[in-house]
Amino acid sequence: MTAGRPTAPTRPVVLAGRGVTKAYGATHALRGVDLEIHQGEVLALIGENGAGKSTLMKILSGVEQPSSGTVELDGQPVLLASPAQAVALGVAIIHQELSLCPNLSVVDNIFLGRELAGPTGVARRREREATRAVLERLGEEIDPDALVGDLSLGQQQLVEIARALDEDARVLIMDEPTSALSASEVEILFSVIRDLTSRGVAVVYISHHMDECLEVADTAVVLRDGWLVASRPVAEVDLPWIVRTMAGRDQSDLFPAITASPGQVVLQVEDLMVPDPANPSRLAVDTVSLSVREGEVVAVYGLMGAGRTELLETLAGRHRPAAGRILLDGRDVTATSVADRIDQGVVLAPEDRQADGLVQVMSVGSNMSLAALRRLTRAGAIHRRREAAEVGRGIEAVRVKTESASAPITSLSGGNQQKVVLAKVLMTAPRLVLLDEPTRGVDIGARSDIFATTAQIAGSGAGVLLATSELAEALQASTRLLVMARGRLVAELDPGTATRDQVMAATGEQLRTA
Incomplete structure (x- = not known):
């Protein structure tokens, strides 16, 4: 006790x-x-x-x-x-x-x-x-x-x-x-x-x-x-x-096992440098290089201000880097737009689901299909039957608790809203999934469902890059662990053997004890 x-x-x-x-x-x-x-x-x-x-x-x-x-x-x-x-x-x-x-x-x-x-x-x-x-x-x-x-x-x-x-x-x-x-x-x-x-x-x-x-x-x-x-x-x-x-349920059930074996390199990042959007005179991401393979869940652990969000948003096409290259399956996508990267299989579940992940005046289903509209549109019109079928499969796949796909997104709890964001990601048929604090403000049950979905994504052959400030997630929900501090990657650890103290020591902060 x-x-x-x-x-x-x-x-x-x-x-x-x-x-x-x-x-x-x-x-x-x-x-x-x-x-x-x-x-x-x-x-x-x-x-x-x-x-x-x-x-x-x-x-x-x-x-x-x-x-x-x-x-x-x-x-x-x-x-x-x-x-x-x-x-x-x-x-x-x-x-x-x-x-x-x-x-x-x-x-x-x-x-x-x-x-x-x-x-x-x-x-x-x-x-x-x-x-x-x-x-x-x-x-x-x-x-x-x-x-x-x-x-x-x-x-x-x-x-x-x-x-x-x-x-x-x-x-x-x-x-x-x-x-x-x-x-x-x-x-x-x-x-x-x-x-x-x-x-x-x-x-x-x-x-x-x-x-x-x-x-x-x-x-x-x-x-x-x-x-x-x-x-x-x-x-x-x-x-x-x-x-x-x-x-x-028992605590041991919260993080489903990731069983996929690493395959080919999906993402290769080379010496990436990104100015801080709020203060362009400093770098939010400083000479970062990393890779993500098929079937991997690579965690980037860091505290507030470490540069995690700026890194993922740049990979998704939201920010233009000052230097470096981003390669997807060997192709240089550094200069492509957000829409182009979605088409190429790169999709981001953002940290702030209210501001960046969802449209508050739209329904559950409309939010879910939003990022896949290019694929669901023919001759300038949305194929509604196909959209409804895919939305239904998405609701079932990530276990969204909702009265119907037509229910307002605001009628859902925070955890179920986050599941809608994940379902939207899945509807794009992703090659690389970027998850920025995917369990922010959600409960234990929703966390378990979210990481079960993450394991399924890796099992399907996609790569996952997970940015988190949660030590338990970094250690138990990943196959490889990178530590980020002050815009740089400062350590790479094996989540199967690394300790909480080792991770915190790499960030330069002491682990809080009760």
């Missing part, structure tokens, strides 16, 4: 749900949930996508109302009619999908809707000072006047966290707060959480990273299919118990 955090005496209940039920038509997202959130403690809320975690937190933060049941604040029933009312009562939430305005500055995002008043209008100087102070707590030197749209995904996530911290909440709900953060940034966030709880703030921590839950939480609560099925002190549970309770 894990040691967990020291057991403290029972503290007062700040926020509670009593018999909370939420129904959307015939679908029940929550079924009579009783949950207590105690002052000065961290409650880890655990469950697969679709278990009801986000729905419960939306109710407790005023985003949605329960179909039945009540919410209590300090023991008294309260109607949280809106997020603004919840914030006014001391309940703040950091959403899994970022809710920032990319066309506004960092300081404008942090104070949006609660601007500081000065003698002649908005007190911009005070807002900038407060923004710098809260970002310093998170160990970040981000310019308060920088446009949020110009920041990396990890920096945007820190701005979202900073905004919630500045609201001075009594209850802070964190929904996947570390999905784009490096190990050192996660450690800083945990220090901030410990500081908050020492001052009596209650924290609800939602994450698919079970090791994080075990490290930072006092209590583990598990939801499954809308029911609260278990609640225990973290000191009494371990990772195998969590996996069995939430998913009904």
Whole structure:
């Protein structure tokens, strides 16, 4: 069993749900949930996508109302009619999908809707000072006047966290707060959480990273299919118990074996150099050479800022390299477009599925077939019967849970949306699949399905290049492991024999321990 955090005496209940039920038509997202959130403690809320975690937190933060049941604040029933009312009562939430305005500055995002008043209008100087102070707590030197749209995904996530911290909440709900953060940034966030709880703030921590839950939480609560099925002190549970309770499967089943034998070289990268899109004066990818063979899953492990995303986006044709060559099956494709590379069998599943992987106003099926429209179009018209047949096979192949192919993509959980991105990749009949953080923000069950699909892709004779900041994925979901830091490949390791400490040592960071 894990040691967990020291057991403290029972503290007062700040926020509670009593018999909370939420129904959307015939679908029940929550079924009579009783949950207590105690002052000065961290409650880890655990469950697969679709278990009801986000729905419960939306109710407790005023985003949605329960179909039945009540919410209590300090023991008294309260109607949280809106997020603004919840914030006014001391309940703040950091959403899994970022809710920032990319066309506004960092300081404008942090104070949006609660601007500081000065003698002649908005007190911009005070807002900038407060923004710098809260970002310093998170160990970040981000310019308060920088446009949020110009920041990396990890920096945007820190701005979202900073905004919630500045609201001075009594209850802070964190929904996947570390999905784009490096190990050192996660450690800083945990220090901030410990500081908050020492001052009596209650924290609800939602994450698919079970090791994080075990490290930072006092209590583990598990939801499954809308029911609260278990609640225990973290000191009494371990990772195998969590996996069995939430998913009904053993931890050893999460990473299916990759059985394909390496064949011919699919991808050859030679001395690739790529300017940083946000700062062209520096290199995001610095003299990188690598290869991927048929049947291989090559992992590129690196932390935020290592250059993983820029490398994969360049291979997909999104960025033009300053130097070097990209060869696909021996053919130079360095100067070809994204569309041309898709036609040639190179396809990318991007890190940010919301912004880059899916079209939010389209259906599940339309998103799935989007990258294969050239192949599905004849005489200027889409062959609808063929499209429907291939979409149906894609839904079945990657196990997308959806009412139908015509359902809105926004109706799916994060894990199922990511499966749609993978199905879109498969519909292009790929020769080389580029996966950038394919399990960001998805649960254990969806991860297992995603890596089963990855193994199938390799088994079909394609090559896979997997960029990840997850150590377990790098070591257990690949046949070969490359380590990237500061734009360079710094090590090549055998995932079958390498240790977590060896991988982290190669990046120049220390492995976080509980």
